Amino acid sequence: MLLLICFYQDQTSLLSYTAAPSPHPSWPPAPGIKLCVFITRLTSRSFLTLSGHGYGVHCCCFSSCGSYLLSCSTDGSTMVWSSDTGEAAAVLQHPSRSALRVCAAAPDSSLLLAGACDGTVALWDFPSKTLRRCHPVSEASVVACCFSPCGQMFVTGCTYGDLKLWDVDMSLLYAQKDAHDLGVTCCSFAPLFQVDGCCVQLRLASCGQDNQLKIWIVSQREGTACTMKLLHTLTSQSAPILSCAFSSEGDLVVGGSVDKSVAIYDANLGTLLHILKQHDRYVTAVALSPTMPWIATGSMDRTVNVWRIGDGDSRTGRKLPGHSGLLLAYWSEVDVQTWLCEEGLEELVSIFKANNIGGAELSQLNKEAARELGIGLAESLGLRGRLLRKIKGLMAEQSGSEAPDEFLCPITRELMKDPVIAADGYSYERESIESWIRGKNKTSPMTNLPLQTSLLTPNRSLKMTITRWKSSQ
Template sequence: MVSIVRTLRHHTDEVSCCAFSPSLLATCSGDKTLRVYNTADFSELPFSPLSGHDYGVHCCCFSSCGSYLLSCSTDGSTIVWSSQTGEVVAVLQHPARSPLRVCAVAPDSSQLLAGACDGTVALWDFRSRTLRRCSAVSEASVVACCFSPCGQMFATGCTHGDLKLWDTDINLLHAEKDAHDLGVTCCNFAPQFKVEGCCVEFRLASCGQDSQLKIWIVSQREGAGCVMKLVHTLTSQSAPVLSCSFSSDGELVVSGSVDKSVAIYDANLGTLLHNLKQHDRYVTAVALSPTMPCFATGSMDRTVKVWRVGDGVSRTAAESRQTVCQGRNLPGHSRLLVADWSEEDVQTWLREEGLQQLVSIFKANDVDGAELSQLNKETAAELGIESVGLRGRLLRKIEALKAEQSGSDAPDEFLCPITRELMKDPVIAADGYSYERESMESWIRGKNKTSPMTNLLLQTTLLTPNRSLKMAITRWKSSQ
């Protein structure tokens, strides 16, 4: 069952892209703005809309931790925004001032990629905001790009129809000529990957002007190039397919088309599960939540529709929920210390962080900011939070909140998601996130076969050294 949770009608021009973080939904438009919503009730945040681009905004995405929102535009700039305050953190200009059509952030937030109309990609060091290189990757406009879940390669698609794979030094690994006749429109890697011996396998979805959605297996052996194998060609949509994305567990792939439809497929079998036709014009954008069974679609009809998959809440129930602190800053943006939060502040923070299932428990136990800051594993269990994964997510978010308010200088991407401490030996797990090796090994030894970040089952417990992140941490430490 798929149902509409909310229809957002705030943009005054066509919607070009949608993106989720664990707790926020961002949308962008030809009206030059971005809008940001709380996923607890899909109310617009106080600092929204964001205005900073001179022309239409083509693409937006969040950093892996959700702290930053990025957008790119015809004006040739990529803007980095704080997702907590909406303030501009940095403006990165394409060296040739070429219009930018697409942007993507590496899973460890170490690098930012922007594809331009002149056939180049600009690769930036995200933490230092410095340009690493700008290289030609196509003779046509680059309109699609995405990083692999391990962050060691990225894919590009162009209006000539080619799909290409590159390492992070922009060395060509593989070129799939004419992957889509008349042009590629979008591409996305599935969040999971498989490791068998010295071979790594990824799944890549791509769509194009040929009205097709394709799913590929990308294989790479150590010391060798990449091989792409076509697994499924999906043709249920009758016009150009403009956008595609995998679900966080990799089980579903969703696409939007010029025929005004949204198609939902079983990504493994390649079978059509749903064909939704509630938009009035082209469906230009799809995005799936990493933490909730829902997705968003954007259209040239200027609306964004939020859909729930499964037995989710009804439209009426979702729309009846209201943010407690409406009309003032949410506690995540407040200057109050955690210890000074009221019980209502704590409950609103839970909703903001995607932990709305805990609101009733905290309300029944009269938990205010002082008690929240002292919460640990034992007291969380005493509150009746039985799910180990949910307790773990709550405690990590509390530690992140305290670290943020304590003024820690270390970038969030340098901190292990489990311990919230600066990583010494970062490794990439099968969920695409980086962790301190010792902490992740301890997590796995404790019979936790799920991701600490997504609570989904890990397809493999193999850990891959994240050398680029380790070097970035070393450089940062030496500069302090």
């Protein structure tokens, strides 16, 4: 049996999802499946609703045995659900009730970790569901965490951009300052690690607001301190990368971005293999099956796409595309020629082939360059115009556009319609912050400090800026 968990915010925006492994032969279903705050059980039972959180769910993950699902929320709680029945087995409250952004379970299911907006992480003993320790790890919000595959250490990432490595007793092993400019968004260890004598080496992927996905080598030799060495910096995406994950063998690493793309890399060589551009809004979650050749990608467009790695037929999922899945700059000469045929420009294939034009050259093609190729004579003026329009449309399609982060409400992550300024100085969607203030939590959603007043001031300049931006789109 396979479980696919999707959490949405107000039945609109996909926030997080995760999958428990299973070699079920009939999955995945048709691409573009739409799910909403439920567990889709691929058995005779269609779905199971899970409710209990008071605010949006930011992260969910399974225990290694698959028996439990963990979810954490802005309401300051981590809930433990039974994967079999969907019943809540435990509700673990952060000691200060700070909003939780991320949670993780140790590989042996002995520990549960949750990162909070007040810069702390809470560590629970998983079997007894008791708090072991709540410890400050950053001056900024903790938005990423993961356990090492050996379960003896974990990594935290914060909105200041730092990565820190800790042992399970909360002792700092290593700190990587400014790992990502503008903030870390996700981190993930490769499932496998190497032991060379008395030295253990692990690979860690991290991504952030700087549009980069990085692969690190984490080393620890017996009796010495841990070290982190940067192996690859991957820069094929043009906007913040929100999620990253390794394949089960560690040979692939995948990143999902605000530019609506999913980038797939060779983790050993650091080379780009594919860019998937089939989502209509930014990609918030990526997952790779540990037992089957599948990649799942979740997006704010309310869909989950399932891809089959390598050859396969459409009945078992969408195959990774060829030239159309790569950014234009990475197209080969053959990719360009194939694209010309698809766009009804077959008569140009011989010219492009003779001049060795690949994707990089195609992206720079203008009227003057086309004329030099002979695509600009009197008899081919119309052809040149068609070609340049096709190139312009292709580049626009690949670049995409998304709302700037400052236009999104910090609570709902949706484009604001009626922005207001709260007592903490931050702007929110009026309805969302009013609902927040009416609730039990009288602290700032951003700083976790008490709100001195419930007075809200309309942010008219921001509203006008958002209106202008919407008109330009």
